[in-house]
Amino acid sequence: MSIRKYSQFLPVTRIPDQAGYTVDCAFQQCINPSCKATYDLFEIHHRCPKCGSLLDVAYRWDKLPVPKDLSYFEQFWSQRRIPQRFSGVWRFHELLPFAPLEQCVTVGEGQTILQCSPGVAAYAGLNQKSLYLEYEGLNPSGSFKDNGMAAGTTHGRLVGAKRAACASTGNTSASLAVYCACTKLMNCVIFIGSGKIAYGKLSQALDYGAKTIQIAGDFDDAMARVQEVSKQLHIYLLNSLNPFRLEGQKTIMFRVLEALNWEVPDWIVVPGGNLGNSSSFGKAFIELHHLGLIKKIPRLAVINAAGADTLYRLYEEEKLRWNDGNVDQAKIDMFFKQMDAEGRRASTIASAIEINRPVNLTKCLRALDFCHGVVRKVTEQEILDAKAQVGANGFGCEPASAASVAGTKKLVEEGIIGKEERVVCVLTGYQLKDPNATVAYHGTDAAFFESVLGKRGVKNAPFANHPVSLGNDTDAIIDLLKKD
Numbered sequence: 001m002s003i004r005k006y007s008q009f010l011p012v013t014r015i016p017d018q019a020g021y022t023v024d025c026a027f028q029q030c031i032n033p034s035c036k037a038t039y040d041l042f043e044i045h046h047r048c049p050k051c052g053s054l055l056d057v058a059y060r061w062d063k064l065p066v067p068k069d070l071s072y073f074e075q076f077w078s079q080r081r082i083p084q085r086f087s088g089v090w091r092f093h094e095l096l097p098f099a100p101l102e103q104c105v106t107v108g109e110g111q112t113i114l115q116c117s118p119g120v121a122a123y124a125g126l127n128q129k130s131l132y133l134e135y136e137g138l139n140p141s142g143s144f145k146d147n148g149m150a151a152g153t154t155h156g157r158l159v160g161a162k163r164a165a166c167a168s169t170g171n172t173s174a175s176l177a178v179y180c181a182c183t184k185l186m187n188c189v190i191f192i193g194s195g196k197i198a199y200g201k202l203s204q205a206l207d208y209g210a211k212t213i214q215i216a217g218d219f220d221d222a223m224a225r226v227q228e229v230s231k232q233l234h235i236y237l238l239n240s241l242n243p244f245r246l247e248g249q250k251t252i253m254f255r256v257l258e259a260l261n262w263e264v265p266d267w268i269v270v271p272g273g274n275l276g277n278s279s280s281f282g283k284a285f286i287e288l289h290h291l292g293l294i295k296k297i298p299r300l301a302v303i304n305a306a307g308a309d310t311l312y313r314l315y316e317e318e319k320l321r322w323n324d325g326n327v328d329q330a331k332i333d334m335f336f337k338q339m340d341a342e343g344r345r346a347s348t349i350a351s352a353i354e355i356n357r358p359v360n361l362t363k364c365l366r367a368l369d370f371c372h373g374v375v376r377k378v379t380e381q382e383i384l385d386a387k388a389q390v391g392a393n394g395f396g397c398e399p400a401s402a403a404s405v406a407g408t409k410k411l412v413e414e415g416i417i418g419k420e421e422r423v424v425c426v427l428t429g430y431q432l433k434d435p436n437a438t439v440a441y442h443g444t445d446a447a448f449f450e451s452v453l454g455k456r457g458v459k460n461a462p463f464a465n466h467p468v469s470l471g472n473d474t475d476a477i478i479d480l481l482k483k484d
């Protein structure tokens with residue numbers, strides 16, 4: 001950690017010590033316990049330059065003004081005219097204090113709701129009041145990514161970035177495009193796999209003016225290219241490899257606790273793709289526990305799509321574990337070597353999580369370790385049926401998000417989640433992101449059903465709300481409605 005002579009520049013992250021030197025209260029640190037190298041807040045790394053592991057944003061909490069309990073944050077509800085206190089991310093600034101509050105970027109993210117859903121609870125086999133849906137689709141760009149992007153673009157601003165890039169299955173790119181278009185702080189470049197992104201998301205990136213590069217490959221190829229390109233051209237990278245993004249995503253959990261009157265639920269269930277969310281939820285609970293702000297730790301369930309099940313295979317079948325940070329890298333390397341040799345590529349209707357090589361794998365293992373986690377995989381049929389149930393109970397979500405409800409149902413059936421336990425399913429993206437999947441499921445066009453869902457193994461649509469086609473005839477319409 002760097003210690004400097006006291007200067008005029010004194011954001012929240014730097015405070016004078018007794019000898020008059022400034023101490024960095026926020027810095028970057030390698031997550032590998034046998035390395036633990038630290039880096040200045042203003043350095044830009046995608047991984048630890050010393051050992052190649054992932055980086056965390058770390059804080060010297062002992063030097064920072066930490067709230068005594070979580071109800072401290074309630075005072076900010078009356079300060080909603082201040083954009084940073086309106087923000088559902090920066091309202092919790094004291095728990096991610098790497099930038100001065102007035103420099104924190106916001107486009108009004110985090111106005112989300114945690115809704116108790118008896119209907120979805122019944123579907124999942126839980127008691128009526130046991131299941132809560134955290135609607136992250138209510139964010140400005142329609143997904144949870146805005147939580148991370150508020151924090152990531154704030155760091156980009158601190159380091160003076162003029163151009164930002166990401167690879168994406170769609171939502172990260174839509175989110176980055178919003179932040180760039182709205183703030184004009186950076187120009188936006190997005191890398192997407194060709195034919196791999198739902199139109200709702202692509203249309204957002206185009207509309208918001210992002211330079212859109214469609215490469216011949218999938219998300220993992222786009223992820224590899226964006227890292228190389230951004231390194232060579234010094235473009236600021238805003239994938240979840242960026243530890244500042246994950247700081248913002250911690251606030252999803254803070255808002256869940258807030259909505260539960262600061263009570264910790266029994267389970268958090270989240271879809272797993274690149275594993276940024278699960279990693280950042282784990283970090284949130286590790287820090288809250290360390291700071292004495294929570295006593296109980298919730299269990300974490302990460303849900304893969306069966307067609308993109310790297311985490312499931314490694315964690316549940318290969319028994320890969322965090323192991324105090326000594327993750328068995330040889331096992332991971334062997335796994336990916338075999339994946340390539342067999343030509344196995346991720347494929348799922350939940351295109352948001354169609355990922356082979358999740359970049360935050362080791363951080364997710366840490367989260368699973370701390371939160372006594374489990375991983376499950378769910379089929380395309382299970383995802384779409386769960387999605388229809390979420391829709392029927394309000395707001396709606398995109399396919400990837402419904403994996404959390406499908407996974408909950410599975411864990412209740414297995415007896416791992418008890419019927420009376422309090423479960424929070426994170427609905428990561430809004431329903432209109434991928435209308436194709438929804439219309440194919442509910443519609444009556446058999447050929448369309450087959451081309452979107454049938455070819456993926458979806459056999460039927462038991463919860464379909466079929467539209468009715470009638471002639472342009474008032475009597476016929478009245479006859480139909482009289483039968484209701």
Ligand code: F0G
Binds near residue numbers: 275
């Ligand atoms: N749900 C949605 C709607 C997503 O867009 C993503 C990720 C996930 C879940 C998985 O979250 O990566 O934190 O495990 N979408 C990324 C993107 C990969 O590019 O938009 P994760």
